Amino acid sequence: MPDTIEKGDICVGRVNGTADWYVIGIVVAGGPRTLALEPGMTKTTRGKARAIQVGYRLAAGGSRVWLFDGRAQTTCIEAPKPLG
Numbered sequence: 316m317p318d319t320i321e322k323g324d325i326c327v328g329r330v331n332g333t334a335d336w337y338v339i340g341i342v343v344a345g346g347p348r349t350l351a352l353e354p355g356m357t358k359t360t361r362g363k364a365r366a367i368q369v370g371y372r373l374a375a376g377g378s379r380v381w382l383f384d385g386r387a388q389t390t391c392i393e394a395p396k397p398l399g
Contacts, residue, residue: 319360320381325370326352327394337366344388348366349390367394 320326322342330336338359342351356373360366363384370380371386371394 324377325374325378325380326350327366327370327380335362339366339369368397371397
């Protein structure tokens, strides 16, 4: 489904309470309002642009990269592919 986060997709999420720290991980399971990321494959970095770049490096084949930049219920979007 085009608007559904699926196993193998990448989630880039801003860490609550921070201005610019992000966690990046590979989705292994999910459902309404829940996601599980692959243990041992979760990364953290500072800066949204950098986090999206890391997400696209982790993405395999047809995986999509999703950005949670605030409250996840209202601001989950497919992350734009970085230039270059």
